[in-house]
Amino acid sequence: MTVAELTGTARLFRAGSPTFAAHHAVYGSLPSVTAPDAPDALIDELRRSGLEGRGGAGFPVWRKLASVLANSSVLADSSGLANSSVLANSSALANSAGRGSSQRQPVVIGNGADGEPLSHKDETLLRQAPHLVLDGLLLCQAVVRASDVSLYVGAASAAAVRLAIAERPDALHVRVLIAPEDFVSGEATAVANAFEHGVSVPRDHIVHLSQSGVKKRPTLVQNVETLAQLALIARFGAEWFRSVGTASEPGTRLVTVSGDVGTPQLLEVAGGTSLRRIVDACAPLDEMPRAVLVGGYHGGWVPGDRLDSALSREALAPFGAAPGAGVIFVLGSGRCGLESAGAIADYLASQSARQCGPCINGLPAMASVLGSLAARSRDPRLPGELARLADLVTGRGSCSHPDGTARFVLSSLRAFETDVRAHLTGRCEVHGA
Amino acid sequence: MTNSPQPEPAALLHIDWTRCDGRGLCTELLPELLARDEWGYPLARTGSAAGSAAERSDIAIPPALRGAAADAVALCPRQALKLTSR
Ligand code: SF4
Ligand code: SF4
Numbered sequence: 138m139t140v141a142e143l144t145g146t147a148r149l150f151r152a153g154s155p156t157f158a159a160h161h162a163v164y165g166s167l168p169s170v171t172a173p174d175a176p177d178a179l180i181d182e183l184r185r186s187g188l189e190g191r192g193g194a195g196f197p198v199w200r201k202l203a204s205v206l207a208n209s210s211v212l213a214d215s216s217g218l219a220n221s222s223v224l225a226n227s228s229a230l231a232n233s234a235g236r237g238s239s240q241r242q243p244v245v246i247g248n249g250a251d252g253e254p255l256s257h258k259d260e261t262l263l264r265q266a267p268h269l270v271l272d273g274l275l276l277c278q279a280v281v282r283a284s285d286v287s288l289y290v291g292a293a294s295a296a297a298v299r300l301a302i303a304e305r306p307d308a309l310h311v312r313v314l315i316a317p318e319d320f321v322s323g324e325a326t327a328v329a330n331a332f333e334h335g336v337s338v339p340r341d342h343i344v345h346l347s348q349s350g351v352k353k354r355p356t357l358v359q360n361v362e363t364l365a366q367l368a369l370i371a372r373f374g375a376e377w378f379r380s381v382g383t384a385s386e387p388g389t390r391l392v393t394v395s396g397d398v399g400t401p402q403l404l405e406v407a408g409g410t411s412l413r414r415i416v417d418a419c420a421p422l423d424e425m426p427r428a429v430l431v432g433g434y435h436g437g438w439v440p441g442d443r444l445d446s447a448l449s450r451e452a453l454a455p456f457g458a459a460p461g462a463g464v465i466f467v468l469g470s471g472r473c474g475l476e477s478a479g480a481i482a483d484y485l486a487s488q489s490a491r492q493c494g495p496c497i498n499g500l501p502a503m504a505s506v507l508g509s510l511a512a513r514s515r516d517p518r519l520p521g522e523l524a525r526l527a528d529l530v531t532g533r534g535s536c537s538h539p540d541g542t543a544r545f546v547l548s549s550l551r552a553f554e555t556d557v558r559a560h561l562t563g564r565c566e567v568h569g570a
Numbered sequence: 571m572t573n574s575p576q577p578e579p580a581a582l583l584h585i586d587w588t589r590c591d592g593r594g595l596c597t598e599l600l601p602e603l604l605a606r607d608e609w610g611y612p613l614a615r616t617g618s619a620a621g622s623a624a625e626r627s628d629i630a631i632p633p634a635l636r637g638a639a640a641d642a643v644a645l646c647p648r649q650a651l652k653l654t655s656r
Contacts, residue, residue, distance in 0.1 A: 341586040343628075343654050493587030494611040529607060532623025535587045540623060 146381055146389050146407050149365050150266055155297055157304040160268035167272050167307070168371045176206065176280040179371055186375035187387045188367065192248055192323070192360030193433065193462045195450070198367060201357060204347040205281045208355040209243045242284035244351045246332065247274045249290040249298075249361040250316030252323035253433040254484075255464045258391035259361050261403050263294035266365060267301035271308045273364025276371050277357060285351075287312040288361070289328050320434070320488035324536045325358045327490075338490040339536035360462075362391055382408030386449045390463055396430075397422040397469030406448065408460075413444040416467055427468045428552050432461030434481055435541025437548035441470065457548040473567040475556050478549035479504070479511040485542045496539045499530035503546050513560045520550055520557055580656045582628040583639050585612060589650035596642040596651060603635055628654065 152159040170176055183199035190196045247270060249259040263270060270288070278286045290298055292315050302308045314331060316322050322337035329350045331337040350356020359367075366388060370378050379387040386408030392415060395401040399420030406415055412429055428438040431448070437458030439446055446452045448460050468477055486500035506523045509516065527543035534540070550557060559566055583603070592610035604612040614629040631639045631653075643651045 339588075341588050343584055343652065494590060494592045494609055495587065495607065498609040498611075529613075532626035533585075533587060533611070533613075 146405050148369060148381075148389050149262065149269060149362075149391065149405055152266055152268070155265055155267055155301060157268055157301070160266070164269070164272075164369075164372060167275065167368075170276060170279040170371075176282075179276065179280055180206070182370060182375050183367065186370045186378040187385075188363070188370060188378065190360055191362035191366065191390060191463070193253075193435070195459065195461070198359070198363055201347055201359070202277065202280055204345070205243050205355045205357045208348050209241065209281060241354055243281045243355040243357060244285045244332070245274060245277045245281065245283040245287070245357045246328055246351075246359070247288045247361050247364050248323055248325070248328055248358050249288060249294060250323035250328070251291060251462070252320050253462050253464050254320070255395050255466050256393045256433065256462050258393050258403055258463055260291050260294045262361055262365060262391065263288075263290055264297040267298055268305070269365035269368045270361045271301060271305070271311065272368035272371075273359070273361075273366070274311065275307060276367060277359060277364065281355070281357060283357070285312075285354075286310060287314055287332065289314050289316050289323075289331065290361075291316055291318065319490075320485070321490050321536060321538050324538075326536065328358050329356055338492060339538075341535045383447075383449065385409070385451065386447075386460070390448075390460060392448070392463040392465050394419045394465045394467070396467035397426060397472070398467050409447045409449045409452075411445055411447050412439060412465070415448065415465060416444060419467075421467055421469075423470045425470060427470050427472060427474055429468065430464070430466040430481075431456070431458040433464040434485055435537070435545055436461050436464065437544065438468075438474070438478075438552035440552050456552070457544050471567060473511070473556065473565055474549065474553035475507070475511040475560060478546070478553065479507045482507045482542070482546055482549075485538070485545065489538060490536075493534040493539075495530045495533040499526055499533075499539060500542055502526050503530070503542065507546060507549065510557060510560055513563050513565060515561055515563055517561055519561070523547075523550060581631045581633075581636055581639070582654045582656055583631050583642070584628050584652040584654045586650045586652065587611075587627070589648045590646075591648050591650075593647070596646055599642040599645065600635065600638050603629060603631065603639070628656075 152163045170179055180199050180202050188198045249263050251259040274286055288298055295315055298313055302311050317337050321327055321339055324339045325346055326342050327337045327339045329346055330340045332351045346356045382388050388408055389405050390408055392404050392406055402419055425441045428440050430438050431453055437456045439456045450459055453459050482504040486504040489496045489500050491497050503526045506519055510519050527547050530539035531543045594606050594610050597604040597606045597612050605615055607613045614626045643653055
């Protein structure tokens with residue numbers, strides 16, 4: 138198959154079957170990165186492609202790779218020094234005995250744990266195109282010279298992943314770890330924790346994982362869609378990648394559309410596509426939905442009359458949303474926004490990993506105030522109290538769960554402002570008086 | 571006495587929220603820097619969510635409070651505090 142056929146938005150699922158034979162027939166062989174300058178060349182290609190992480194945070198992919206590579210060589214260069222002069226006392230020396238060069242080699246983890254209940258893209262990709270993900274994983278391993286390579290996946294995709302690994306000799310060393318279905322289990326430090334201690338909860342960190350992650354080794358955690366996109370860029374180049382999408386949102390991305398639509402589905406869309414086009418492709422139940430939740434439960438609502446907005450960082454920023462993990466949840470005009478938001482806030486509060494005080498206490502407090510608003514309690518102080526709590530929890534947890542929940546709650550207050558006013562007088566646009 | 575030629579790097583007080591139990595000893599030792607929230611957990615007096623959320627887990631320590639901050643780190647019963655720098 139030639140590259141020319143890969144010009145539409147159908148890129149990731151073109152093999153049409155999860156087998157290695159189908160994958161190889163469509164995409165060809167995995168490019169080699171064994172030449173001395175190949176890792177730098179691939180990092181440069183990724184930089185020019187503009188590929189950003191597809192797990193939610195949207196961090197530039199090339200930077201993470203460059204940072205892990207730099208940290209691994211720094212450690213390799215300085216290990217002699219560390220063993221001799223800096224660590225002079227005996228306990229430090231005892232420690233350093235266990236830190237031979239292999240102990241400092243980078244760890245690469247493909248993250249396929251769709252923590253978002255409304256996202257199915259990672260699972261679907263792993264089940265239908267596992268070899269693109271494995272290609273991306275092996276390329277990252279080669280670039281940062283990692284000794285340990287793993288995939289962290291939901292139970293539903295584990296069998297497909299194991300089958301795919303068994304099909305190819307170059308991937309037999311890839312370990313598979315099953316992620317629990319908790320909201321925060323896919324957070325990067327939770328993933329590192331899962332590998333090191335077997336518990337998928339986030340942990341405190343003062344330095345980035347790329348410097349010190351699993352067992353203090355430089356650790357690269359990359360979402361599985363990101364890995365699949367990386368595998369395509371390694372083959373077909375940055376220019377090809379950018380031939381679809383916009384200058385600031387190049388390439389394609391996977392979105393999971395759900396809610397009040399006739400055909401909830403996974404779509405591969407060009408970056409910067411309007412929400413309207415995406416929603417229309419899924420047979421929405423009404424002409425103008427009340428709102429669309431974009432990004433995920435840590436995302437924000439875009440009101441139904443603003444669906445001309447593009448699926449891009451700039452266009453979504455005013456709504457407190459971002460493309461994130463590609464969740465698009467359509468709220469039909471017949472539903473009360475505050476009721477739906479309250480249910481989501483309840484869920485988010487229940488998903489606190491119960492480690493950090495402000496998160497354990499603040500999230501249920503926010504959910505309860507939002508619940509009172511949804512139940513049309515006539516207390517005019519409720520919106521102010523919700524905003525105060527959202528400010529209070531932000532920045533005060535070991536992961537971004539409080540921040541994301543606060544963002545969602547504030548977005549709900551903004552998007553459903555008229556409902557808030559009606560509810561405070563005991564009325565509701567949907568449920569009447 | 572000599573003046574140091576360069577300003578020292580900003581000292582930060584890092585809070586490990588997974589360890590902190592909110593009994594508030596640190597807020598008694600560092601009242602200038604830390605208030606208590608309604609559940610007892612330390613709340614930076616500087617830095618707001620609107621400003622930089624990161625400043626609420628890594629709180630800048632003014633030079634005059636470095637000694638008190640070191641005491642808080644040493645005395646925190648849960649070893650939830652660390653001195654770091656930027
Ligand atoms: S902030 Fe919340 S979810 Fe994150 S680690 Fe702390 S308790 Fe867990
Ligand atoms: S002294 Fe330690 S455990 Fe107690 S509130 Fe302060 S940081 Fe938390």
